[in-house]
Amino acid sequence: MKNNSIFKYQKSLFLGLSLCSIVITLNGYFLYFSYEQSKRSAEDRISRTSYLIEEWVKGAFKQSDYVLRDIISAVDVDELQLPTLDAEKHERRNNWLVKKRSTITNASLVALYDKNCVITHSPGNPKAKGFDASSRDYCHKFKSSPSLDTWVTSAYVPKGKKQLHAAQFRRFSSTSSELEGLVGFALNLNFFNEWVTRLKVPPNGLIGIFDTNSNLLAFRSNDSEKTSLKVNDLILEKLQSIHTRHTLIHQVDLSDDKKRLVSYRKINELPFIVVVGEADMDWLSDWKIQIWISLVSLLIICYLIIINATEHDKVLRQRDLLSKAANTDSLTNLINRRHFNELAIREIQRARRTNRPLGIVMLDIDYFKNINDTHGHAIGDQALIAFANACCATLRNIDIVARFAGDEFIVLLPEISQNNLLEIIERLRLAISEIKLNVGNDKELRMTTSIGISWAIGNGVPKLDEFILQADNQLYLAKQQGRNKVVMHD
Secondary structure, three states: OHHHHHHHHHHHHHHHHHHHHHHHHHHHHHHHHHHHHHHHHHHHHHHHHHHHHHHHHHHHHHHHHHHHHHHHHHOOHHHOOOOOOOHHHHHHHHHHHHHHHHOOOOEEEEEEEOOOOEEEEOOOOHHHOOOEOOOOHHHHHHHHOOOOOEEEOOOEOOOOOOOOEEEEEEEOOOOOOOOOOEEEEEEEOHHHHHHHHHOOOOOOOEEEEEEOOOOEEEEEEOOOOOOOOOOOHHHHHHHHHHOOOEEEEEEEEOOOOEEEEEEEEEOOOOOEEEEEEEEHHHHOHHHHHHHHHHHHHHHHHHHHHHHHHHHHHHHHHHHHHHHHHHHEOOOOOOEOHHHHHHHHHHHHHHHHHHOOEEEEEEEEEOOHHHHHHHHOHHHHHHHHHHHHHHHHHHOOOOOEEEEEEOOEEEEEEEOOOHHHHHHHHHHHHHHHHOOEEEEEOOEEEEOOEEEEEEEEEHHHOOOHHHHHHHHHHHHHHHHHOOOOOEEEOO
16 A cells, blocks of 8 residues: 555656656657758768869860860861971961960860871970870870770879879771870869869868879868868779769768768769868757757756656645545544545445445444543543554454544444354454553553444345444443443344
8 A cells, every 4th residue: 555655646756757758769869860860961062062063073174175176177187297298287287276275274285196196286385296105094095995085184293384284185086996196185273273262161171172093183171271181092992993973981081080971972084083071060060059959958848847747746645635634533543434424335335236245333442431531531542543453453454444433433344244244343352352551650451342233235235324323223232231242233
């Protein structure tokens, strides 16, 4: 009963804590999905940025390729020979090539090559005329790949220059598989940097353009001390080996120990890789604010839930105390006469409905007035308490015992035979006779009880008032017969 009472009073608190656990769990799921959403948003941002840069780069080389196509369409393959047969025509062609080169703002040189990769025209760089490039990679590339129409080299620094360049070539059209000639631009890659500086970069983000040889072509970062960036060779090797055009990696940058989401995008048909990174501290900044808001909100909600549960427990306790005060005798802690009547009426109805037996017992303390007069009301109160305790200790758990009035007590015993009823009540009489109360001066008070019983079964159970009257009459007979007796109604 004590454990049930504790659970009853702590039920609201338990429910409150359970609700807090549910709120915490839901909040955890919300923060997890919010984290994943923030990560996906960051991945989308850096992927879109790298794609935009890719399109810029491809657009720039397409523009220069269009000019190369124009040159091929206007130049006769017969002009690609040394020594030149017509010096004047050769000079006009050089001047025309200069005009074509000027249409590409980032082109520093233009050259024509014969079928043996020997430079036949090189306006702006006369020393290059007659240079044999047959050992160069691009010459081998075109000769070994008849289907290759255009090609762009990795970055290099031309002799006498400081800035990185890349060469773009296109072969002269031919019906045969043999190489008939090439036209090429030397392109200053400084325009990469000009593009990148226009882009908005998060506080700890970075944007870089590299070639496949890990040469840094352009870089943008808000960190003034971060002047270079190394691309992991294993990543480049992986991109080249499996021909993956785009990949996302969550990695720690060894140059500043910041963890970033990094997009690596290999530009199709060009030897360049675009790298765009966004640091965790940037893309998680809003999510961290959400964490603090969620934690504060969670603490407030749980605090209010627990406070409300505690207050509810207090109300339950107060209600139970009031109910107990209204239904309990304050001296003996037995139920009072009013509450006994409520319970007894229900038991009588149940006995009639189920055809079960029911017994009722009236009993009081013999010569109780003499106890009060001789020893005082304090001893009388002790006698009543000891009497009530003996009843509770002797009777069954299902029996209903109450203080009826003064020194009178009443007991309702459901579902009990006559023999068992007499046996229990006789045991109770003996238990009361063994009570010893210390009244001072090494004296003990002994007491006895007179008991009246009425018993009935099923529809034979009378109304409560009549049932009580029958037992009370037997109590009166017990007193007449000398007290300390048990008398049952026939």
